[in-house]
Structures are given as structure tokens and as C-alpha cells.
Amino acid sequence: MPDTRVLIRNGHVIDTEPQPFARPNTDLLIEDGRIVAVGSDLPSDGATVIDATDRIVLPGFVDTHRHVWQSALRGAAVDIDLHAYLGILAQHGPNFRPSDVYAATLAGALECLDSGITTQLDYSHISNSPEHADAAIDALHAAGLRAIYGYGTPVHGGGSLDDVRRIRTERLADDNARVTMAYAPLGPSFTPIEVIAEEWKAADELDLPLTFHVSATPLAAQPVFALRDAGLLHDKILYVHGNTLGDDELKLIADSGGTASATPGAEAMLGDSSPVAGRLRRAGVTTGLGVDAVTCAPGDMFSLMRAALLASQIADDPRMTCGDVLKMATLDGAAALGLADRIGSLRPGKQADVILLRLDDINCLTAERDPIAAVVTAAHPHNVDTVLVAGQVVKTAGRLVHADLGRAAQDLRATAAAVVGI
Known part of the structure; x- marks a missing residue:
């Protein structure tokens, strides 16, 4: 059983609400999986104490879009186009x-989890059969992170609305659980609007948020306008990418209450037009960051934050600051997923999804003068010392505590050999 009371003592605490700011020599008190206080000299009575001296303490990262199953295809799509x-x-x-x-x-x-991502939207478009969908959900439960399982339509065929209904009613009916559900169809860029209307109706009946890839295509030169014209535009949609959309469509997303996921690493590697994160923010769209695919991009949030920051320096939009990018990786990502009331900052009452980074590692020495800049420009997964999800320690002293990494590695290699032949 997890400890019911945990005190993180004397850290360089970064909160992200309303904007990222740092506080040295600060404690964080957690009870029953929730943050109850942030301040100095908090009482340690009955608490398990985690010494955060020489540690940066901040909310766990939120990855708003990743095809997690592609970990078996890592590096398979480098130096090619979409x-x-x-x-x-x-x-x-x-x-x-x-x-x-x-x-x-x-x-x-x-x-x-190992790299400090505590919340993940898994856009799982490998639903070849009901058994495939169940396997993905089982794995998310076993891993121990906070996840949204996005039931996706495979590009090679498979999946069905009947199975979406089965998963929703039999497996992921509780929207307050650690693993919840979204529907991830192909979307208006790749599906006739008549089919879209049927899928949107099912999502509405099941009370499921929607997420899909969006771009200008021969089928829909202006897919967001197509949704509007069909009466299908609403505020429970997470749009992924959107690099080729015009500013008028981005504004339409903002006005409808929709949110977005920018994946600067994969978008750049696959040649998906110019950077979109700054344009989305300028249009007023709440935007999080996503890894997308480790087939062509790194799988950690530190690399993503740097990609977003560097891209903003050469785009036509206003340059983003380290604080802007860190907020996208935490609170804005949580808001994009509809979870800002639960995670993304260290506000008392929220779930205690928290990570600690080592300041005494060689690449982070002297970083206490500006911890926010250090997280965005200097830190990497090796610096992640401790990870908590809902107050439960899942990584400590640099190692995941409840995972059989040897077995996981062996199984992943066997999968890669079976599906790719390596």
C-alpha cells in the first residue's frame, strides 16, 4: 500500500500555476495521494520524508499524444517523409x-514514467481486434502511470464502433480512474463527413472526448470548417498537429473551445510543414506537447521542450520563453486533456503527480539560479531521480520500483523480432 502521508522536504520547487515560478527551500506535503500544502517547514508528523535538497521538484510532465505501441518500431521512420x-x-x-x-x-x-512523464494520452491505433485493444489497456494499467487510452482506428484497417462501446461500458467507464478513455478516429482529414457524423454521434452517446490528426488534405482542404458546416464542432476535441491549417481554422478551434497537441519533434522529422505550436498559442488554442512516434523522434519531454523552444526562435510567431514551454509540458497539457482540475500544477487539492530532478548531476550543477531554464535547456531523463503518481512513489533513486525492466526489455525485443524481423 502507498504511504498515506509524504513530505518532500527542502526542494527547489517549480510550480506552473498561473505561470511557472520557482521557490527555493520549499516543502511539499501529500496526503492520500493529493497535495495538501506547499511552503516552508511543513510538519513531518507521521509522514514518509523525501529529502529534496539538491533536487528540483515540479509537476509530472503531460504527454498529450503518443502512439505508445510504436516503441517496438523505434527508429524505423527516420530520414523519410510522412x-x-x-x-x-x-x-x-x-x-x-x-x-x-x-x-x-x-x-x-x-x-x-522513467523520464518523468506521469500522464500520457495513448493514441492506440493498433486496435486490430478486441483482444488488441484489451492488451493495450492491460499494459497501461500494469505500467502505473496516469493514462488516457485513445481507441484509434488502425491505418491498415480494424477497429469498430461496437468495440468502442464495449471498452467504454465494460472496461473504462470511470472517468475518475487512473486510466480513462477517449475516442481517436481518423478524423475529417481522412474520412468522409458522413462517417464522421456517425462516429461523433457514438462519442456523444458514450460521453467520450475526441482526438484525431488534422491537416489539409485532398479529402478536406479545410477540415475544421467542414466540421463546423456539418454541425460537428464542439469543445471536447483535441486536435493533433494542424501545421497545414490556416490561421482562420486555428481561430475556429479556439472559439469552439477545442484544444491541441503539437508534436515538434515528429512534425519536423516527417516534414509536416512549419512549426505550429506558436501559431496555435497565438490563435488562443490551449496547446500541450506530444511525442507522437518514437519511430522518428525522441520519447522524452526534455527533448520535446527543447524542440518547441528552438522552433519558436526561427518561426514568424513571437518567441516562446522557457516558462512558456514548461507550462505547455505540464499545466497546458493537462488542460488540453481536460485534466487541469486534477494535475499539471502543485496547487493543493490536486493529485500528487510529482517528479524530482537531481541538481547535483554534472549537467545541472549551478542550475539553482534558474531552475526553470535548467529544466527546459539542460536536464535530460537521466536526471529524473524520483517520480510519484497520485502520491505513490513509482521511481526512486533513479530506478523504477514496481517494474521488471529486464522482462519488459526481453518481451519488447521478442516483439520487434516477430513483427519486423530484427
Whole structure:
């Protein structure tokens, strides 16, 4: 059983609400999985004490879009374009058995936790059968992170509205659980509007948020306007990418209450037009960051934050600050997923999803003068010392505590050999 009372003592605490700010020599008190106080010299009575001297303490990172099953295809789509990437998915996706989906999803989710990502939207478009969908959900539960399982339509075929209904009613009916559900169809850029209307109706009946990739395509040159014209535009939609959309469509997303996920690493690697994060923010769209695919991009939030920050320096939009980018990786990401009331900052009452980074590692020495800049520009996954999800320690002293990493690695290698032949 997790400790009911935990005191994180004397850390360099970074909170993100309303904007990122740092406080040295600060304590964080957690009770029953929730943050109850942030301040100095908090009482330690009955608490397990975590010494955070020489540690940065901040909210766990929020990855708003990742195809977690692709951990078995790492590096398979480097130096190619989006069309070739989709070809790789069509080639190898049908080879995945349910056991392969479990192994790849578990390994990818553990990679998230190990690097300080405590919340993950898994856009799982490997729903080849009901058994495949169940395997992905089982893996997310086993990993121990906070997750939204996005039931996705595979690019090679599979999935069904009947199975979406089954998962929602039989497996993921509780929206307050650690693992919840979203519906992730192909979306208006790739599906006729008549089919979209049926999918949107099912999502509404099941009270599911929607998320999908969006871009200008031959099928829908202006997909957001197509949704508006069909009466299908609403505020429970997370749009992914949108690099090729015009500013008028981005403004339409903002006005409708929709949110967005920018994936600067994968977008750059796959040649998905110019950076979009700054344009989304300028349009007033709440925007989080996403890894997208480790087939072509790094799987940690530190790399993503740097990609977003560097891209903003050369884009036509106003340059983002380190604080802007850190907020996208935490509170804005939580808001994009509809979870800002639960996670994303250290406000008392929120779930205690918290990470500690080592300041005494060589790459972070002297970083206490500006911890926010250090997190965004200097830190990397090796610096993640401690991770808590809902107050439960899942990583300590630099190691995941409830995961059999040897077994996970062995299973992932076996999956890669089976589906790709390596």
C-alpha cells in the first residue's frame, strides 16, 4: 500500500500555476495521494520524508499524444517523409499480435514514467481486434502511470464502433480512474463527413472526448470548417498537429473551445510543414506537447521542450520563453486533456503527480539560479531521480520500483523480432 502521508522536504520547487515560478527551500506535503500544502517547514508528523535538497521538484510532465505501441518500431521512420512513415505502419501493423501490443505498450509507458512523464494520452491505433485493444489497456494499467487510452482506428484497417462501446461500458467507464478513455478516429482529414457524423454521434452517446490528426488534405482542404458546416464542432476535441491549417481554422478551434497537441519533434522529422505550436498559442488554442512516434523522434519531454523552444526562435510567431514551454509540458497539457482540475500544477487539492530532478548531476550543477531554464535547456531523463503518481512513489533513486525492466526489455525485443524481423 502507498504511504498515506509524504513530505518532500527542502526542494527547489517549480510550480506552473498561473505561470511557472520557482521557490527555493520549499516543502511539499501529500496526503492520500493529493497535495495538501506547499511552503516552508511543513510538519513531518507521521509522514514518509523525501529529502529534496539538491533536487528540483515540479509537476509530472503531460504527454498529450503518443502512439505508445510504436516503441517496438523505434527508429524505423527516420530520414523519410510522412507518406513513407504511414507505409511502415501499414506494413508492420498487421503483424502485431495482442501479446505484442501488450509488450510494446508496457515498454513505452515505462519509458514515459522513467523520464518523468506521469500522464500520457495513448493514441492506440493498433486496435486490430478486441483482444488488441484489451492488451493495450492491460499494459497501461500494469505500467502505473496516469493514462488516457485513445481507441484509434488502425491505418491498415480494424477497429469498430461496437468495440468502442464495449471498452467504454465494460472496461473504462470511470472517468475518475487512473486510466480513462477517449475516442481517436481518423478524423475529417481522412474520412468522409458522413462517417464522421456517425462516429461523433457514438462519442456523444458514450460521453467520450475526441482526438484525431488534422491537416489539409485532398479529402478536406479545410477540415475544421467542414466540421463546423456539418454541425460537428464542439469543445471536447483535441486536435493533433494542424501545421497545414490556416490561421482562420486555428481561430475556429479556439472559439469552439477545442484544444491541441503539437508534436515538434515528429512534425519536423516527417516534414509536416512549419512549426505550429506558436501559431496555435497565438490563435488562443490551449496547446500541450506530444511525442507522437518514437519511430522518428525522441520519447522524452526534455527533448520535446527543447524542440518547441528552438522552433519558436526561427518561426514568424513571437518567441516562446522557457516558462512558456514548461507550462505547455505540464499545466497546458493537462488542460488540453481536460485534466487541469486534477494535475499539471502543485496547487493543493490536486493529485500528487510529482517528479524530482537531481541538481547535483554534472549537467545541472549551478542550475539553482534558474531552475526553470535548467529544466527546459539542460536536464535530460537521466536526471529524473524520483517520480510519484497520485502520491505513490513509482521511481526512486533513479530506478523504477514496481517494474521488471529486464522482462519488459526481453518481451519488447521478442516483439520487434516477430513483427519486423530484427
